[in-house]
Amino acid sequence: MTSDQLSLNLGPFSPPQAVDIFYFAVFPETQAAEQALELARRDQQKHGLSGKIYDRNRLHVSVAKVHEGRGVSEAVNEFAAKLGSRSKAAGFHLCFDRLVSVRRGHQYPRILTCGDSVAGFTALVREITRQPNASGKIIPRMTLLYGDRKAPQVDLARPIAWAVHDFALVHTRKGRGEFRIVDRWQLSL
Secondary structure: OOOOOOOOOOOOOOOOOOEEEEEEEEOOOHHHHHHHHHHHHHHHHHHOOOOOEOOHHHOOEEEEEEEEEOOOOHHHHHHHHHHHHOOOOEOEEEEEEEEEEOOEOOEEEEEEEOOOOOHHHHHHHHHHOOOOOOOOOOOOEEEEEEEOOOOOOEEEEEEEEEEEOEEEEEEEEEOOOEEEEEEEEEOEO
16 A cells, blocks of 8 residues: 655654763762662652652762763863862761652652751862852752652651762763763762
């Protein structure tokens, strides 16, 4: 059977180019990550949320974005490596005591957070961003999943906590699902 529908020859299909993102982050210790994932599974089931729960190795607390754009340049790598290696920040403890939903476009990330800023985390952010005297609270957060609707805040009876001893430079390729740790640096004692 033949068709009278016109066909447009637009050439071979090429997938959209990925967006490269470089950022600094801290990662939870194994026990804290497992607690967070279990909490996410229970919460997702309880509230009937759709969305994929982050993989264990992708759970992180963002410190500062260095670059977002198409392609990778050696200048970005060098700049980020210098920022990381110059850090004199001290180790600190993170303690997440609540689970909240925030609106981001048509999605609602389900995030772990805390009621107030954390001095050590704030110091690391300000050092990396080169804004040591910036004012305002910097409250850490860790995304567990992107839900399809808002869910109520949950105050955790048992907070999820760990000691942070290092931080990393991460390169992701948004749109491709690629994620790799470029380098790590120890925090001072």
